[in-house]
Amino acid sequence: MDVNWANVFDWMMLLKCFVTGGVICIIGQILIDKTKLTPAKILVIFVTAGAVLGGLGIYQYLVDFAGAGATVPLTGFGYNLAKGAIEGVQQSGLVGSFTGGVKAAAGGIAAAVFFGYLASLISKPKMKKQ
Amino acid sequence: MEKLGKQTIKFNTPPTILDCASIVGPKESQGPLAKYFDQTLDDEFWGEKTWEKAESKIIKETVNTVISKSGVAANEIDCMFAGDLLNQCISSCFGLRELSIPFFGVFGACSTFVESMCLGAMAIEAFANNVLCATSSHFCSAEKQFRFPLELGNQRPPTSQWTVTGSGAAILTKDGQGPYITHITPGKIVDMGIKDANNMGAAMAPAFADTLIAHFLDTGRNPSYYDAIISGDLGHIGKEISIDIAKSQGYNIKSNYNDCGVLIFDKNAQDTHSGGSGCACCGTVFSGYLFKQLKERKMKKILLIATGALTNSTTSQQGETIPGIAHAISIEV
Numbered sequence: 001m002d003v004n005w006a007n008v009f010d011w012m013m014l015l016k017c018f019v020t021g022g023v024i025c026i027i028g029q030i031l032i033d034k035t036k037l038t039p040a041k042i043l044v045i046f047v048t049a050g051a052v053l054g055g056l057g058i059y060q061y062l063v064d065f066a067g068a069g070a071t072v073p074l075t076g077f078g079y080n081l082a083k084g085a086i087e088g089v090q091q092s093g094l095v096g097s098f099t100g101g102v103k104a105a106a107g108g109i110a111a112a113v114f115f116g117y118l119a120s121l122i123s124k125p126k127m128k129k130q
Numbered sequence: 131m132e133k134l135g136k137q138t139i140k141f142n143t144p145p146t147i148l149d150c151a152s153i154v155g156p157k158e159s160q161g162p163l164a165k166y167f168d169q170t171l172d173d174e175f176w177g178e179k180t181w182e183k184a185e186s187k188i189i190k191e192t193v194n195t196v197i198s199k200s201g202v203a204a205n206e207i208d209c210m211f212a213g214d215l216l217n218q219c220i221s222s223c224f225g226l227r228e229l230s231i232p233f234f235g236v237f238g239a240c241s242t243f244v245e246s247m248c249l250g251a252m253a254i255e256a257f258a259n260n261v262l263c264a265t266s267s268h269f270c271s272a273e274k275q276f277r278f279p280l281e282l283g284n285q286r287p288p289t290s291q292w293t294v295t296g297s298g299a300a301i302l303t304k305d306g307q308g309p310y311i312t313h314i315t316p317g318k319i320v321d322m323g324i325k326d327a328n329n330m331g332a333a334m335a336p337a338f339a340d341t342l343i344a345h346f347l348d349t350g351r352n353p354s355y356y357d358a359i360i361s362g363d364l365g366h367i368g369k370e371i372s373i374d375i376a377k378s379q380g381y382n383i384k385s386n387y388n389d390c391g392v393l394i395f396d397k398n399a400q401d402t403h404s405g406g407s408g409c410a411c412c413g414t415v416f417s418g419y420l421f422k423q424l425k426e427r428k429m430k431k432i433l434l435i436a437t438g439a440l441t442n443s444t445t446s447q448q449g450e451t452i453p454g455i456a457h458a459i460s461i462e463v
Contacts, residue, residue: 032285033287036326039282039284039285040278125281127270
């Protein structure tokens with residue numbers, strides 16, 4: 001079978017995804033290099049910013065534009081929480097605002113715990129190279 | 131023993147530094163001073179299960195090495211002064227528990243090695259014939275306690291320093307042929323309001339300058355009296371700040387001043403950012419490199435000023451400032 005690889009991927013989407021994800025990471029790198037913020041604080045800022053932008057409906061434009069480039073970075077997790085909470089309210093009222101966010105993020109949370117445990121079984125922390 | 135000026139003590143019968151020993155970890159083994167250390171390790175665990183156990187083993191073996199090198203039997207040592215960075219100085223307590231030598235635990239953060247030698251020298255003048263001084267630190271156990279778990283794999287900012295893995299130990303004796311500890315200048319706690327736990331050099335530099343100037347004022351000496359003035363672990367950033375502070379106070383130390391944290395690593399080849407730090411930084415550089423320079427009379431008079439950041443993980447998380455301290459000993463052959 002003759003596959004035309006050039007048409008298999010949406011190259012424009014891949015580029016947008018790469019650039020958007022990259023820009024989000026560059027913001028994180030600038031915060032590490034130029035401010036006194038600890039990595040833990042930057043993590044919280046990113047998730048919170050994603051949740052706020054998600055709740056206001058702004059982050060949705062970025063997701064539509066860049067796909068996984070916007071949903072995979074930490075801000076995407078915040079966006080997911082906000083989106084889940086909004087959907088939760090639509091389905092089950094006020095209680096949904098508490099349960100919806102975590103429900104939407106359940107896959108990510110469980111996977112993080114599971115793979116974290118798996119990694120701890122097969123690897124050992126070492127001295128940094130630099 | 132007599133007091134000079136505000137905070138310096140002069141010894142009438144100066145104690146001799148009989149011998150020194152040092153063991154260092156993998157990173158230090160690739161550094162420019164590698165050939166001066168008694169033992170270089172290629173595994174940060176040294177066959178142990180945890181970094182804490184490894185650090186205890188390093189200080190234990192370093193002390194065993196200095197005892198066997200010096201020819202002084204363990205039961206002839208009247209007391210020992212030792213400390214480290216881990217909570218409640220457990221590396222020293224666990225590593226030295228089998229020695230059966232009276233033990234004084236010392237905490238002076240990274241100034242511990244020189245603080246121990248100050249106390250050891252006073253003990254010699256007071257009652258003792260032989261005193262052991264030791265300290266240790268370990269990159270992994272220190273990162274875990276003071277910064278982040280290594281599992282997190284976070285990046286180190288450009289101002290951060292690399293905690294030296296290793297241990298330094300010295301035996302002081304009453305009747306010896308030198309090098310002699312002629313003066314000590316214990317430092318005051320100096321807090322200039324620095325809060326960044328990743329910029330210890332800047333936090334400690336004012337304490338270094340304070341003790342340096344106090345030493346010159348008390349003894350009437352000036353920087354050119356010494357072949358070398360060596361600070362403990364200020365690193366590249368702290369070294370530059372120190373030169374500037376000393377200059378602003380009228381002391382030009384640029385030509386004969388250096389820092390153990392600068393000496394122990396090759397900044398460009400080893401990517402250690404601002405240089406080495408930790409109790410073992412001053413401990414191993416003195417025990418390995420500087421002591422041999424004194425023994426071979428390549429240096430005859432040095433002023434060793436170890437610096438410490440008096441902080442812990444709770445105070446830095448609560449946003450407190452980092453008080454600094456620096457203790458000086460003047461060593462002459």
